[in-house]
Amino acid sequence: MSLTYIDAIQQAQGRALRENPNVFIYGQDVAEFGGAFKATKGLVENFPDRVINAPISEDAMIGLAVGAAIEGMRPIVEMQFADFSSIAFNQIVNQAATSFYRTGIPIPMVVRLPSGGTPGSGPFHSQSMETLYAHYPGTVVLTPATVNDAYFMLLDGIDCDDPVLFCEHKFLYRWLKAEKLTEERLPIGTARVAREGKHASVATYSAMVHEAVRAAEILSEEDGYEIEIVDLRSVKPLDADTVVASVARTGRFLALGEAYPWGGVTAELCAIVAQECFHLLDAPPRRMNSKDTPVPYHPNLWKSHRPTADRVADALRELIRF
Numbered sequence: 001m002s003l004t005y006i007d008a009i010q011q012a013q014g015r016a017l018r019e020n021p022n023v024f025i026y027g028q029d030v031a032e033f034g035g036a037f038k039a040t041k042g043l044v045e046n047f048p049d050r051v052i053n054a055p056i057s058e059d060a061m062i063g064l065a066v067g068a069a070i071e072g073m074r075p076i077v078e079m080q081f082a083d084f085s086s087i088a089f090n091q092i093v094n095q096a097a098t099s100f101y102r103t104g105i106p107i108p109m110v111v112r113l114p115s116g117g118t119p120g121s122g123p124f125h126s127q128s129m130e131t132l133y134a135h136y137p138g139t140v141v142l143t144p145a146t147v148n149d150a151y152f153m154l155l156d157g158i159d160c161d162d163p164v165l166f167c168e169h170k171f172l173y174r175w176l177k178a179e180k181l182t183e184e185r186l187p188i189g190t191a192r193v194a195r196e197g198k199h200a201s202v203a204t205y206s207a208m209v210h211e212a213v214r215a216a217e218i219l220s221e222e223d224g225y226e227i228e229i230v231d232l233r234s235v236k237p238l239d240a241d242t243v244v245a246s247v248a249r250t251g252r253f254l255a256l257g258e259a260y261p262w263g264g265v266t267a268e269l270c271a272i273v274a275q276e277c278f279h280l281l282d283a284p285p286r287r288m289n290s291k292d293t294p295v296p297y298h299p300n301l302w303k304s305h306r307p308t309a310d311r312v313a314d315a316l317r318e319l320i321r322f
Helices: 005-019 058-070 082-096 099-103 130-134 147-159 208-222 240-250 264-276 299-305 309-320
Strands: 023-027 051-053 074-078 110-115 140-142 164-169 192-195 200-204 227-231 234-236 253-256 286-288
Touching (some): 005 023, 005 147, 058 074, 082 110, 110 147, 130 140, 130 164, 140 147, 147 164, 192 208, 192 240, 200 240, 200 309, 208 227, 208 309, 253 264, 264 286, 286 309
Antiparallel strands (some): 140 234
């Protein structure tokens, strides 16, 4: 029996509730209904006092979590969609993220953000918010791309004493499966080489890891190019050493992300590569993101809005032939 990405998230929360009496889950319809995507399904049966429905007020939800964390609890807040966390932006970046700097009091809080696009979700239910939260000192921003990472990185996030934004991709919820959890467990802030190569490097995260791997398979079969894929796993902290080491092996670099193109994680990656390994490059560093428009509702428009394996493959061909 296989384990899905969302199963891993549900099981990690169940384990955290069992092992730490200070953990509780708070969010809209997370109790009897099991959450908008069923990530908390069944948990209220064993923990009726620690899986708690919230009013429809994201600002109040995060405010309550910040106060509970100050008092020693470890809240997990579920946002029904990552987009709605913008309503709680002040609480996250001005209250939670600065607390330890201002007062010496940590805020061990996880905000689960169902992120990224799916067909038909449109501009209010498809956004990737990692760039916004990574911009602010004091935050940790996790972007798991595998079932194993969804499980263990969520547990690591719950144990972390800093506020954690856990960006779980909705497209991976039931599409991504694994036979079982393995012993592979890397610490927060450590990237992994998802595929080895020698002609170009791609650094990416979350659902785009799988588009990059498919692009690498296309290029291997059709062009004979071998592409190295670096799965960042977390965008803050960002493992620049693994990215630089990959560029040293290949001499060419593409930063890939699903978020909007202006600024952001891919821009940061290109800046790091240009600054740290300009002398190693055989071509200018390049980046690819979704288009700079709101996310379309229509599935066909959505497919053309986000990076796909074919578009990534075309960009890599241009990069290699530069």
